[in-house]
Amino acid sequence: MAQLNFGGVEEEVVTREEFPLEKAREVLSTETIAVIGYGVQGPGQSLNMRDNGFNVIVGQRQGGKSWDKAVSDGWVPGETLFDIEEALSKGTIICYLLSDAAQIELWPTVKKHLTAGKSLYFSHGFGVTYKDQTGIIPPADVDVYLVAPKGSGTSLRRMFVEGKGLNSSFAVFQDATGKAREKCIAMGIGVGSGYLFETDFYREVTSDLTGERGTLMGAIQGIFAAQYEVLRSNGHTPSEAFNETVEELTQSLMPLVAENGMDWMYANCSTTAQRGALDWWKPFRDATKPVFEQLYNSVKSGEQAKISITRNSQPDYRVKLEEELAELRESEMWQAGSTVRGLRPERN
Numbered sequence: 558m559a560q561l562n563f564g565g566v567e568e569e570v571v572t573r574e575e576f577p578l579e580k581a582r583e584v585l586s587t588e589t590i591a592v593i594g595y596g597v598q599g600p601g602q603s604l605n606m607r608d609n610g611f612n613v614i615v616g617q618r619q620g621g622k623s624w625d626k627a628v629s630d631g632w633v634p635g636e637t638l639f640d641i642e643e644a645l646s647k648g649t650i651i652c653y654l655l656s657d658a659a660q661i662e663l664w665p666t667v668k669k670h671l672t673a674g675k676s677l678y679f680s681h682g683f684g685v686t687y688k689d690q691t692g693i694i695p696p697a698d699v700d701v702y703l704v705a706p707k708g709s710g711t712s713l714r715r716m717f718v719e720g721k722g723l724n725s726s727f728a729v730f731q732d733a734t735g736k737a738r739e740k741c742i743a744m745g746i747g748v749g750s751g752y753l754f755e756t757d758f759y760r761e762v763t764s765d766l767t768g769e770r771g772t773l774m775g776a777i778q779g780i781f782a783a784q785y786e787v788l789r790s791n792g793h794t795p796s797e798a799f800n801e802t803v804e805e806l807t808q809s810l811m812p813l814v815a816e817n818g819m820d821w822m823y824a825n826c827s828t829t830a831q832r833g834a835l836d837w838w839k840p841f842r843d844a845t846k847p848v849f850e851q852l853y854n855s856v857k858s859g860e861q862a863k864i865s866i867t868r869n870s871q872p873d874y875r876v877k878l879e880e881e882l883a884e885l886r887e888s889e890m891w892q893a894g895s896t897v898r899g900l901r902p903e904r905n
């Protein structure tokens with residue numbers, strides 16, 4: 558592990574240099590990796606591992622859209638693509654990549670196939686941490702670990718194809734064989750992680766639930782909507798409001814932040830913009846911090862897990878979800894966005 562300084566705090570990370578792909582292949586050479594579920598993470602992780610030369614099979618319910626996608630991605634029914642139970646019985650490393658709510662329903666079946674010495678692999682600390690709500694309590698004689706790519710499975714795959722790597726966290730919950738940590742890191746390299754930083758199941762799930770509800774997904778849409786509405790109610794056109802809220806951020810300014818940090822982005826804007834941004838970021842922090850505190854407490858208490866389980870276990874959850882996504886898509890702001898995106902020269 559490389560010891561690195563993160564803003565004054567020493568942490569250890571695993572890089573591809575110190576744990577090369579050849580080593581990962583060697584560690585997992587006798588394993589059959591069964592990826593259960595072919596939604597978002599399933600395709601990204603299984604395809605990356607397959608391209609990395611691992612022995613991978615996919616387990617998915619037959620007949621649905623995900624099964625068809627698996628076939629079109631080159632998984633062969635009866636050879637590398639099986640129904641879930643068959644994949645569970647063949648696999649020695651079970652990658653449990655169903656949605657967190659669906660993991661509860663299938664758990665009794667998975668448990669049956671977790672014979673001594675197998676590994677149970679997650680990409681989230683959810684099921685194990687909230688065991689009182691999920692009932693997911695792994696048998697004592699299996700290794701249990703996670704690799705959580707910090708981004709969408711879609712990006713994990715795209716970045717791998719481009720020769721890049723997404724960062725992932727990793728954690729060992731249970732080491733029955735004495736080799737759990739090594740296997741976990743090898744899996745992390747195999748799924749296409751750029752580098753791996755260590756955590757535990759509790760910290761992974763609480764930070765992840767906070768991040769996605771916060772700045773990554775929830776808060777950002779909230780801030781976009783607030784600014785857009787203020788601009789619109791003061792007579793600005795939809796295109797002007799959208800460009801000044803979203804398009805400029807994603808197309809021009811965030812790539813600069815990604816490249817070299819916030820001060821670098823500021824340094825490449827006008828002195829007028831710099832003055833304003835430097836004056837206004839603290840009031841925005843102070844206004845939103847209580848909401849973030851409320852969010853974190855709701856994650857910590859298990860309330861957010863409960864909501865997620867309850868809502869996503871309902872038979873009509875997909876229909877309801879689609880309605881909520883459509884509400885966003887059909888809002889004036891995102892309709893304006895659709896027109897704006899269509900005007901990008903590279904799309905013509």
Ligand SMILES: NC(=O)C1=CN([C@@H]2O[C@H](COP(=O)(O)OP(=O)(O)OC[C@H]3O[C@@H](n4cnc5c(N)ncnc54)[C@H](O)[C@@H]3O)[C@@H](O)[C@H]2O)C=CC1
Pocket residue numbers: 594595596597598599617618621623653654655656657659662663680681683705706707708709710711
């Ligand atoms: N979506 C993402 O990019 C990320 C997901 N994760 C974690 O990875 C895990 C997998 O998440 P996603 O890929 O988003 O899952 P998903 O919501 O895309 O679902 C995966 C699969 O579960 C299957 N499924 C759903 N209900 C089922 C049931 N009752 N029985 C059998 N199969 C069923 C679906 O057919 C689908 O193929 C979760 O723990 C999630 O928190 C972690 C990082 C990012």
Ligand SMILES: CC(=O)[C@](C)(O)C(=O)O
Pocket residue numbers: 706707708709710765769773
């Ligand atoms: C993409 C990711 O890492 C998230 C936002 O946490 C998730 O999809 O659960």
Ligand SMILES: [Mg+2]
Pocket residue numbers: 706707708765769
């Ligand atoms: Mg995440």
Ligand SMILES: [Mg+2]
Pocket residue numbers: 765766769
């Ligand atoms: Mg998440």
